[in-house]
Amino acid sequence: MLRIEQLSLALPYYPRFWRRRYATHLDQLSFSVAAGSVHAVVGASGAGKSLLAHTIMGLLPKGAQLGGSCFFKETPLDEPRKRALRGRELALIPQSLSALDPLARSQHQVNWAARRAGLAPASARQTVCQALAHYQLDERARRAYPHELSGGMARRVLTAMAHVTQASLVIADEPTVGLDPAQRGRVLDALAALTRQGKAVMLISHDLRHALNIADRVTVMHEGRCVETADASAFQGTGQTLKSAYARALWQALPDNAFTIDTEYARESHFA
Numbered sequence: 001m002l003r004i005e006q007l008s009l010a011l012p013y014y015p016r017f018w019r020r021r022y023a024t025h026l027d028q029l030s031f032s033v034a035a036g037s038v039h040a041v042v043g044a045s046g047a048g049k050s051l052l053a054h055t056i057m058g059l060l061p062k063g064a065q066l067g068g069s070c071f072f073k074e075t076p077l078d079e080p081r082k083r084a085l086r087g088r089e090l091a092l093i094p095q096s097l098s099a100l101d102p103l104a105r106s107q108h109q110v111n112w113a114a115r116r117a118g119l120a121p122a123s124a125r126q127t128v129c130q131a132l133a134h135y136q137l138d139e140r141a142r143r144a145y146p147h148e149l150s151g152g153m154a155r156r157v158l159t160a161m162a163h164v165t166q167a168s169l170v171i172a173d174e175p176t177v178g179l180d181p182a183q184r185g186r187v188l189d190a191l192a193a194l195t196r197q198g199k200a201v202m203l204i205s206h207d208l209r210h211a212l213n214i215a216d217r218v219t220v221m222h223e224g225r226c227v228e229t230a231d232a233s234a235f236q237g238t239g240q241t242l243k244s245a246y247a248r249a250l251w252q253a254l255p256d257n258a259f260t261i262d263t264e265y266a267r268e269s270h271f272a
């Protein structure tokens with residue numbers, strides 16, 4: 001569904017206001033997301049996960065320098081194609097709740113997403129009602145403006161918006177942050193259900209444990225680089241089948257696994 005080859009990204013910054021420099025944020029990333037699968041992208045805060053999502057969606061700031069290539073359904077995903085597919089074939093559940101329009105009620109925003117995706121009014125109405133019910137957004141939440149929603153409710157509105165687009169690839173950037181366990185399960189189940197319809201999900205998370213609940217494959221990122229891509233089944237026991245020491249350390253550092261940490265990570269380089 002999605003193939004990324006040697007993707008690099010540099011963004012401008014200004015050490016003095018007349019002097020422009022570039023900082024590399026993504027460095028030669030390569031991996032593929034298969035149709036009918038959940039591909040988790042995990043890594044510490046600042047690893048470049050959200051920037052990767054924004055790069056695929058074509059939502060980068062002005063002056064961004066891109067290298068490498070992206071293919072969606074075996075066709076190059078250039079900037080005009082990203083714009084054309086965004087909100088239709090490609091959907092993003094953004095990490096930031098400020099992505100919601102502060103002047104529009106929840107139901108209106110979900111409805112807008114369905115109409116933009118090309119659904120006819122009658123079918124949009126039905127799809128929106130189903131999505132709002134699925135994410136347990138009651139009458140009050142549907143009529144609320146973003147500032148009247150709790151963080152968890154706002155996140156569910158954003159998830160419902162991506163859900164109604166019926167996109168082939170859904171990129172979910174930390175979709176469960178701030179949700180209670182029941183709501184978290186509901187969102188993860190909904191993402192997993194998309195794969196049963198042949199869609200692909202790229203699940204971005206700093207929480208490897210949550211990601212492993214539904215992931216088929218996992219890419220571990222560190223400082224803008226792809227450290228390792230492995231089957232989710234590699235994350236078990238001491239993680240001895242993982243190739244990189246960083247991925248192994250990330251797995252072993254989970255609270256339930258902490259007792260297995262050894263000194264190997266300290267001895268090896270991060271990218272061993």
Ligand SMILES: Nc1ncnc2c1ncn2[C@@H]1O[C@H](COP(=O)(O)OP(=O)(O)OP(=O)(O)O)[C@@H](O)[C@H]1O
Binds near residue numbers: 045047051
């Ligand atoms: N618009 C931007 N302009 C310049 N630098 C940016 C921009 N967005 C992000 N960065 C920088 O890129 C790096 C990666 O940020 P990114 O948000 O992708 O990390 P992340 O892995 O998603 O982290 P988190 O899990 O905390 O969301 C950070 O150093 C950040 O400061």
